Amino acid sequence: MKVSRRRFIVSTAVVGGGVLIGYSATRPSRHSRANKELTKGSERFITSFIKIDKENEITIFVPHSEMGQGIHTALSMMAADELDANWEDIKIEQAPAIDLFANGDLVKGFAGEFGVPDALMPLVNMSAFPIAEIMNLQITGGSSSVRYTGETAMRTAGAAARNMLLEAAAIRLSVPIDELTTELSHVNHNASGQSMSYGQLAADAALLEPPKNPTLKDRSQFTIMGRAISRNDIPAKVDGSAMFGIDAHSDDMLFAAIKLAPVFGTKLASVDATEALTLRGVKRVIELEDSFAVVADSYWRAKNALALVDATFEASENDSISSSDIDARFSKELDENNGSKDKEVGDAEAELEVAADILEANYRVPYLAHAAMEPMNCTVHFKGDAAEVWTSTQDALGTAGRVASVAGLPESKVTFHQTYCGGGFGRRVPLLNSNVIDHATLIAMEFDVPVKTIFSREDDMQQDHYRPAVHNNFKAAFDVNNNVTAWHSRFTGPISVPGASHIPYAIENQSIRVVDGKTHVPIGPWRSVDHTQQTFFTESFIDEIANRAGVNPYQFRINLLQAHPRHRKVLEVAAEAAGYGENLQEGHALGIAVQESFGSFVAEIAEVSLNKDNQPVVHKVTCAIDCGWAVNPDIVEAQIESGIIFGLSAAMYGEITIENGRVAQGNFPDYEVVRMASSPKIEVHIVESGGAPGGLGEPATPPIAAAVTNALYILTGQRVRDLPIMNHEFSIGNPVAQV
Amino acid sequence: MATFKVNGIEHILDIEPEMPLLWAIRDEIGLTGTKFGCGIASCGACTVHINGKAVRSCVTPVSAVEGQEITTIEGLAVALGGTATSPPGLAAVQQAWIDHQIPQCGYCQSGMIMAVSSFLAENPNPSDAEIDAGITNICRCGSYPRVRKAIHALANA
Known part of the structure; x- marks a missing residue:
């Protein structure tokens, strides 16, 4: 059975593109309208x-x-x-x-x-x-x-x-x-x-x-x-009554399982659904421009039938691209281009020319999926001239507008039911959730009952917008007295959060520039956005500089942070709480990192050892945060614990690779995350500076990767310059004295 | 026909024997507290009790639970019988989840609570190593430190 293709709304590059209509800047007094409605x-x-x-x-x-x-x-x-x-x-x-x-x-x-x-x-x-x-x-x-x-x-x-x-x-x-x-x-x-x-x-x-x-x-x-x-x-x-988007339920509901083009941006070529349509409960097979879906009376039946659909997608120039090609392109980009200005202070290039010594290092991080626990889903009940929508979203109004736009309805005709989100981390903002919202709407428009479209874990992981893969080349210049005189950074873009790649350290000459990092892989914000990769880079390289200069990495940071008392204070509080500089358990080491992001200042100190199989174990993370003041200290602590563990999952295990144009990982065994056994003790110290309240959902994520790899360097003498950590083999070969 | 009890109520369902218990509970019976997370028994969001023992329902066909007693998060307090504290109707483990302010997004917590409840029944006073080995559910919000504290508090209660 062939079903006519519906018009397909292509994702736009502008956040919420197509929904910025009907807004009036002048309006009746707000609360009198609320009283009416x-x-x-x-x-x-x-x-x-x-x-x-x-x-x-x-x-x-x-x-x-x-x-x-x-x-x-x-x-x-x-x-x-x-x-x-x-x-x-x-x-x-x-x-x-x-x-x-x-x-x-x-x-x-x-x-x-x-x-x-x-x-x-x-x-x-x-x-x-x-x-x-x-x-x-x-x-x-x-x-x-x-x-x-x-x-x-x-x-x-x-x-x-x-x-x-x-x-x-x-x-x-x-x-x-x-x-x-x-x-x-x-x-x-x-x-x-x-x-x-x-x-x-x-x-x-x-x-x-x-x-x-x-x-x-x-x-x-x-x-x-x-x-x-x-x-x-x-x-x-705690009693199962919390409603998430995926819990929308009605007796007449139908369920859709979907297969999207595995290579981003390609189109559906052919579909033979003969066998799938013979299965129990299967209602329809819907063909869309870049995908096909099976609609059945249960999700499990729809998913089973989906596997029996014989479909092909059009060939694309991206079909042969793999992660190694992307890495090679990024390296070439950094070799051949000086990029565009992010920040220039003094003359770092000139300083490198006259330097007594130069330290150079190349860092990189892979693409990452969000992997929120609630797989992406959206339920739409299309009623001809109106629609109802149920989904977990970080933008209710934008999502309702998106459904209206796809269905060709005025926004006033779309009723949106907000639920709790089973994790967000950036995955559920406009553009990143558009592929599930758009497809769910187009599928539901074929029926007059509610249709719940669920991405399987594999769909969710393989059709995400990913934390970008980034390469960063660093050079540091030293004078004859081992003082650092220039910081030179070149990285692949884009820049989504200006300033994330900057350093607070008093280095006289700085040149920070960005080169093109665009590939066919869709990217988007991932908890802490650019800070997640940039803090791993900058806080690792400053550690390298400290070691080259022969200064303890904690003292080195403090020395160069004289103009940044809030950075300094969180470092001091974390160091004291972690017992930095005191006798540690044999075979353990402490690594430090600090970063300001989203208005909060966070220092983290990771205590790390190797187990008997020489695998890294993170025992404890001591964190100090200056978020101005805490509206609710227990929520602050919970967000710090959460941000650290989210960042630690990425640092230890997180890696999305591209093979033949598509994502190679599909489910948790291929994309491992921190579990109970790999979860460290976390100690949180709130530093109340009394400044304006800072953000909390993200700022604990950036420092953890460098805190752990800086500890691993002390422990083993091995400098981890690319993540995840699990790709490296360690041995207690050449430990560095913890000074 | 598949016949089994969920939270004390017998269900006779005209479904395929290979349908996973998860989807029978969610889509056929309409109890949504049990969650779909991965579909391959890796994350534990779908954990329910069969005759009191934790199992991952996303890979358990209904044919394997014929005639058995299933407990989901919605029925946990009643199944554990008489341990209800305040607010009324919660099992001790659920109350501990409130006391320790554990859930964040909360999506994995039905499964986490079911896993811990069964684990504690068999290991009333677990060590950290036993907790590490016994609780393998995934929580992307990182509630693990609080879950560990709550387990120790429950063991010492």
Whole structure:
């Protein structure tokens, strides 16, 4: 049976391309619209994120995806504290996928309604994503939720709502507003002993003008922020009731298994589905431009039938490309081109000409898949003139827009059901999730019941957008006294996070340039983006320089960080906690790395040994983080543990290779990750500098690879310049004294 | 026909004998707490109990569980009978998961909890090495240090 091909929306290079329509910069007051659309009974929105009912139940709408980073809890704490709410009265809801809760609003539009305190404007202006790209999206990424949404929108909303409730109480009680105080979701008039709950005042307060520039609390006034409050999403995650995208279920649901072109960018040539169609439960075989899918009454039946479809894909010029070709191309690129400027200070080239000594090293890292535990999936119920969508996404609004665009529907006709995400790590942002969203939509358009498209683990791993493979050539110049005088770095691009390849160290001449690293392999953000590869490179090479200079790598860093007290402080705290410089267990070594990323400063010290088979064992990682201040210290610790283990998986085992144009790995045995047995002890020290809150989802990932390989160098004398570590054989041949 | 009990309820299903228990539980019975992670028994997200012992349901055909008692995460508290603490209806291991704030994304945790519950029944006071050998589930969020702490706390309770 042949099915006519549907129009296929080709992925665009712009984040969320095609969905930036229908946005109006001017709109009715935000919370009055929320009151029209999102309330029932006595509920009233006082400001856009805060709804209060007569019984004093306070609902906080969180406009970000919960992927385990604790964002529902952390952002609610920020709003609730400024509101002077009783945490026990707080109910947390995922904000719906409507433009009222788009990122653009959160940073700019919200400022228009209340005004953002001047001190916070720099945050708004350096948002992780360009404003134009986020206006109609709801992205959770860039470790930005607390830094931007929390510091600007949520705290301001809480403070503004508190002011409006105070004003309503002053009118009701006919007393001056400055005689009133707030505490535990009540307004109190101490002189007369009167007290009213926020619930009693909500209806009046909702009619008032929101104040411009409400005053935010000083840290000394916090009652909720700064506490290790339990996360609200955890209870549902221990009894099986938490809903993820893949859990969408209805009795009439159909299931799709899909096979996409194994070589990226090629097209489907022929399909013979005769045998597959004879299997029990199989409804249809759908042909799309770059893929085919089997739709059946169970996923297992669809997947079995898929294996029986005899299909071919068109030949492509990429069919013969393998990782060795890509490596050779990158090496050639670095040999022949000087690249374009990333950073130039002084004259590193000239310094290399006159150097007494030069150290040169070539580093590289492979492509990496995200391998989130929940395989990519999307359920679409197409109803002709409307659609419903269920999927785990880091961008609800953008994903709804994508479905609308593929299905040819107005965005207002797409109802989006947000669920918890079974891991994100960048995999579930627009463009990276587009292949599952687009295909699921096109498949579902052939039916009038919900169709759940699931990528198998193999599909997920082989159809990802990968952490880029990168090569980096370094040269360092030394003078006759062994002082380093120049840092010279050339690496394959692209640069996605400017500054990730820069170093904080006081080296007088620096030349950092980028050459073309484009291949046919799709790439995208992976937890900590460019920092993941760049920190391995820079923190390894600075270790090499320290060793060449004959200075202890810790002291060497401290010496060159005089202008960077926050880097220095986290190094000092981690070193002291790890017992650096003290007697270590025989056969163990400590390796150090430090990196600033996403507004946080992180130092990690890895304690490593070799086991009896000469394989590296990471016993313990001691981490110090300066994230300004901690909204919820337990969530901070959890994110540090998570970031370290995610980075350690990549450092030890992670490698996606290309063979004949396609990804060679398919499932966890080929793409091993850290498990219980390979998971180190982790000790976290939070350094509270009092600076602006830093990001947490990503900053612990970058330093771990270099911390481990720097320890391995001390242990064995072997310098690991390419990852993963498991590709290397070690022996205690030539240990370096731990100085 | 496949006949087996899930969380105490008998199911008679008109399905192929080779259908993996995972998909019978999720797609035929409609219990979604048990997760699909890899399909090859590598990650453990699909772990359920058969007669109290942890198995990876993604590679267990329903023909192998004919007439047996299956427990999923939804039925764990009841199956362990009377160990419920606060909040009501949780087994001690589930409560420990809240106390230690273990789940992050939470997708692997149904399987992790089922694996640990069965493991502790057989190893009431495990060493770290025994935990390493006995708990092989994958958690991409890296909850392992907290899982280890919770296991020791449960052993010492």
